[in-house]
Amino acid sequence: MSKAKKDKLSKAFTIETADKEKAHFSLSKHLLNFGILYLLLLLCLITSLLTDKFLTTTNIINIIRQGSTVIILSLGMGIVIITGGIDLSVGALSALSAIIVSGALANWKFSIPLAIGCSLLVGLLFGLFNGIIVARFRISPMIVTLASLNAARGIALLYNDGAQIVGLPDAFTQIGRGYIAFIPVPVIIMLVLVAIVYFVMTYTVFGKYLYAIGGNEEVARLAGISVKKIKAAAYSICGIGAALVGVIYAARLNMGDPTMGSGLELDAISSAVLGGINLYGGQGKILGAVIGALLISVLSNSLNLIGISSFWQLVVKAAVLVGAALIYTRKNV
Amino acid sequence: MVAGKKVETADGNIVEMYSIHKRFGGVVALNGVSFKLAKSEVHGLIGENGAGKTTLMKILSGATEQDSGNISINGKIVKNPNPYYLRTLGVQIVHQELSLLPHMTVAENMFLGKELRTKSGLIDKERMYIESKHVLDEIEVSISPNTMVEILSTAQKQLVEIAKSMIGDLKVLILDEPTSSLTDKEIFHLKKILDMFKIKGVSVVLISHKLNEVKDMCDKVTVMRDGKVVHTCCIDAIDIQDMVNYMVGRNVNDTYVPPVLDECSKKIVFELKGINSYVFGEVELKDININVRAGEIVGMFGLIGSGRTEIIKTIYGLRRKQSGTVIIDGVKVKKLLPSKIIEQGVSWVPEDRRKDGLCLEMSIKNNIGLAVFGEISKCGFVNMAKHKGIVNDYMNRLAIKAPNSKMNVGSLSGGNQQKVVLAKWLAVRPKVLILDEPTRGIDVGSKAEIHSLIRKLRDEGMAILVISSELPELFVLSDRVIVMKDGVITGRVMRDGTGMLTEENIMRIATIGVNKV
Ligand SMILES: Nc1ncnc2c1ncn2[C@@H]1O[C@H](COP(=O)(O)OP(=O)(O)OP(=O)(O)O)[C@@H](O)[C@H]1O
Numbered sequence: 001m002s003k004a005k006k007d008k009l010s011k012a013f014t015i016e017t018a019d020k021e022k023a024h025f026s027l028s029k030h031l032l033n034f035g036i037l038y039l040l041l042l043l044c045l046i047t048s049l050l051t052d053k054f055l056t057t058t059n060i061i062n063i064i065r066q067g068s069t070v071i072i073l074s075l076g077m078g079i080v081i082i083t084g085g086i087d088l089s090v091g092a093l094s095a096l097s098a099i100i101v102s103g104a105l106a107n108w109k110f111s112i113p114l115a116i117g118c119s120l121l122v123g124l125l126f127g128l129f130n131g132i133i134v135a136r137f138r139i140s141p142m143i144v145t146l147a148s149l150n151a152a153r154g155i156a157l158l159y160n161d162g163a164q165i166v167g168l169p170d171a172f173t174q175i176g177r178g179y180i181a182f183i184p185v186p187v188i189i190m191l192v193l194v195a196i197v198y199f200v201m202t203y204t205v206f207g208k209y210l211y212a213i214g215g216n217e218e219v220a221r222l223a224g225i226s227v228k229k230i231k232a233a234a235y236s237i238c239g240i241g242a243a244l245v246g247v248i249y250a251a252r253l254n255m256g257d258p259t260m261g262s263g264l265e266l267d268a269i270s271s272a273v274l275g276g277i278n279l280y281g282g283q284g285k286i287l288g289a290v291i292g293a294l295l296i297s298v299l300s301n302s303l304n305l306i307g308i309s310s311f312w313q314l315v316v317k318a319a320v321l322v323g324a325a326l327i328y329t330r331k332n333v
Numbered sequence: 334m335v336a337g338k339k340v341e342t343a344d345g346n347i348v349e350m351y352s353i354h355k356r357f358g359g360v361v362a363l364n365g366v367s368f369k370l371a372k373s374e375v376h377g378l379i380g381e382n383g384a385g386k387t388t389l390m391k392i393l394s395g396a397t398e399q400d401s402g403n404i405s406i407n408g409k410i411v412k413n414p415n416p417y418y419l420r421t422l423g424v425q426i427v428h429q430e431l432s433l434l435p436h437m438t439v440a441e442n443m444f445l446g447k448e449l450r451t452k453s454g455l456i457d458k459e460r461m462y463i464e465s466k467h468v469l470d471e472i473e474v475s476i477s478p479n480t481m482v483e484i485l486s487t488a489q490k491q492l493v494e495i496a497k498s499m500i501g502d503l504k505v506l507i508l509d510e511p512t513s514s515l516t517d518k519e520i521f522h523l524k525k526i527l528d529m530f531k532i533k534g535v536s537v538v539l540i541s542h543k544l545n546e547v548k549d550m551c552d553k554v555t556v557m558r559d560g561k562v563v564h565t566c567c568i569d570a571i572d573i574q575d576m577v578n579y580m581v582g583r584n585v586n587d588t589y590v591p592p593v594l595d596e597c598s599k600k601i602v603f604e605l606k607g608i609n610s611y612v613f614g615e616v617e618l619k620d621i622n623i624n625v626r627a628g629e630i631v632g633m634f635g636l637i638g639s640g641r642t643e644i645i646k647t648i649y650g651l652r653r654k655q656s657g658t659v660i661i662d663g664v665k666v667k668k669l670l671p672s673k674i675i676e677q678g679v680s681w682v683p684e685d686r687r688k689d690g691l692c693l694e695m696s697i698k699n700n701i702g703l704a705v706f707g708e709i710s711k712c713g714f715v716n717m718a719k720h721k722g723i724v725n726d727y728m729n730r731l732a733i734k735a736p737n738s739k740m741n742v743g744s745l746s747g748g749n750q751q752k753v754v755l756a757k758w759l760a761v762r763p764k765v766l767i768l769d770e771p772t773r774g775i776d777v778g779s780k781a782e783i784h785s786l787i788r789k790l791r792d793e794g795m796a797i798l799v800i801s802s803e804l805p806e807l808f809v810l811s812d813r814v815i816v817m818k819d820g821v822i823t824g825r826v827m828r829d830g831t832g833m834l835t836e837e838n839i840m841r842i843a844t845i846g847v848n849k850v
């Protein structure tokens with residue numbers, strides 16, 4: 001090969017990379033990445049045109065307060081899904097947590113911090129159990145967390161024979177009903193958690209390892225990452241999140257209800273999917289899940305305000321979910 | 334983790350492996366292998382598919398544990414080997430099946446498991462960017478560290494893998510078939526990198542089936558057969574024919590044999606007219622016209638990114654926007670869809686076996702049968718006897734090395750996996766056979782077998798299109814060669830008395846794009 005030819009070859013190599021990179025940042029790609037955000041804004045715009053009850057401070061705060069529990073769940077769920085797993089037990093786990101915190105306060109007369117601590121501990125243990133079984137014994141997360149779902153729901157029902165537990169102290173209910181300045185307490189809790197999780201996912205090695213494991217577990221293992229520990233941690237975080245949601249519910253409803261929260265896990269999964277987190281793992285942004293959860297919340301609020309029946313609401317939600325999934329598959333062309 | 338016991342290393346060997354044994358269930362992968370690697374030498378490791386090369390190197394890198402035998406590095410015996418620990422000793426491996434995470438950036442991949450941290454323990458993106466850029470510059474790879482790995486070509490990924498191994502301490506670099514998906518240009522680049530490593534005192538183990546490259550790049554060579562080392566010597570003391578003899582124990586004859594059918598009896602069975610396609614709104618293929626006659630092998634050559642595979646993807650309707658006509662045996666394909674094309678008698682052996690070719694968790698038997706089940710079943714019941722017949726036939730013809738046909742394809746050696754993909758599509762006995770890099774990772778002996786099988790199919794009247802980055806392969810197979818560059822056909826080279834089918838000629842058309850034929 002002549003020298004001139006060689007130069008030409010190596011140049012061709014350079015240009016090829018540069019071009020591909022440019023093509024990568026195209027408008028269509030941008031829309032796919034931020035589509036969910038635009039969808040949310042569009043939905044807000046349309047609803048505010050249709051009804052003037054939407055864009056009021058009270059309503060907005062209301063939406064965010066209602067959404068905050070699903071947002072908290074979607075953080076943990078997002079983390080688990082990013083590792084390539086799934087956690088079906090979160091809804092049942094939050095019911096169990098609500099029962100434990102209520103029982104501890106009403107029956108055992110624990111102090112508020114201790115009671116909350118107990119229920120978070122139970123959440124952690126359930127999550128840890130899920131994570132260890134999934135990672136150590138390589139059993140499908142679907143099966144393991146389905147078992148946990150039944151176990152948690154069963155214990156919650158057994159504790160008080162399926163009855164609700166009432167008579168919680170006023171100071172406790174503030175966690176669900178109170179305000180600091182004009183912001184509801186659950187919203188503040190949610191915002192703090194979103195900030196922490198975002199930080200962890202973006203700036204820490206732990207966050208990167210979650211993606212690496214979801215992307216290719218074998219590659220992660222060969223890179224010397226302790227896959228089992230990271231997975232156990234991911235499910236534990238999810239469990240604690242679920243327990244916290246149970247505490248907030250108990251405080252807001254002023255009782256522990258063993259039947260609450262069924263189907264919450266599906267809302268959390270939908271949020272993650274809407275937000276662009278790949279169900280096969282390794283891909284997606286945690287803030288996407290947050291926006292996904294917000295979208296679900298805004299959607300039900302809008303449909304309520306416009307006066308669409310709750311039966312139709314389910315159909316609309318289904319359509320939105322399938323639509324989002326369709327958009328994300330196009331991403332991979 | 335390391336016993337303090339010193340082992341005498343007379344001649345400064347950095348790695349010594351003694352009588353390594355390894356079995357996978359009933360399969361003996363390694364049967365008492367000893368291997369020595371000196372400082373700053375490039376050591377070729379060759380052998381037939383399934384000889385145990387990958388397994389030996391996985392053991393050296395800690396990815397797999399040996400059943401018995403010892404490894405010593407720098408004179409110290411390694412106890413409790415694991416990938417992390419061996420990496421700290423300076424042993425780095427680039428696996429046969431590339432292992433980068435597609436949804437992460439180049440820098441993130443390079444530092445996976447050894448991330449740099451700021452004082453407060455967070456990821457230090459800036460320093461990781463700078464250091465990975467530094468390493469990429471050092472090996473003259475002009476890829477930005479912030480590029481997502483998913484958009485890189487195979488060759489670029491390969492280079493990123495090498496760059497990845499240079500993060501941290503690098504004393505021993507293991508390259509498992511790094512060149513099987515590279516074209517000459519990139520192989521030249523790799524050679525330069527290896528020369529640089531040699532100056533820096535890095536030792537390299539190079540596994541390859543391309544013996545001329547081994548001859549070209551290595552200082553020493555070790556030949557393995559059936560889990561044993563059969564020969565080790567300096568590269569000057571052995572020629573390629575001897576290497577082949579040690580590997581397969583017989584002479585291999587692989588030369589072009591002209592087709593038996595004569596010119597005028599051939600009819601066109603596969604015709605592409607005016608194929609265009611677009612990706613992200615940009616032209617990918619422009620006005621492609623190809624025809625292949627019955628009983629003819631047409632070769633297709635082009636550098637990486639020239640659009641060879643894209644043609645096939647386009648006619649299978651896998652592009653968002655495309656146009657053009659495909660005519661098979663005189664019948665126009667109504668819609669470009671995989672099912673329609675397959676229905677009319679086309680088989681395509683894709684280039685990425687793990688992604689498009691195999692169900693890794695399924696048995697060899699079911700993988701081979703997958704495309705013919707429709708044909709050999711009645712009312713939905715598969716004819717077991719026929720299935721078994723086909724499977725046995727192709728396992729023999731392609732010399733697939735496995736204890737039995739019920740084994741998972743995922744646990745076969747790389748080359749044997751490739752043979753299973755081939756078997757699956759050959760079993761269909763299509764009118765038109767499209768082979769995309771058919772012998773990637775296949776040893777010389779089986780390669781010759783596969784080539785003669787392909788020629789036999791041609792003589793039986795099949796129309797065959799072979800895409801390959803290996804010119805020698807195209808020479809021994811093709812009756813003519815089509816050359817592509819940047820999505821257009823830049824030349825067609827005939828095999829006739831005039832000798833236009835030469836390496837020089839094809840390379841010129843592929844790189845400069847002028848057709849003087
Ligand atoms: N995980 C596994 N489970 C079962 N058998 C295995 C496994 N890995 C390798 N083997 C077997 O061990 C033998 C040696 O395989 P190995 O991958 O080392 O071959 P190789 O020399 O690298 O071949 P190739 O050139 O095809 O890559 C093969 O017979 C293979 O089927």
Ligand SMILES: [Mg+2]
Nearest residue numbers: 387429746747
């Ligand atoms: Mg191998």
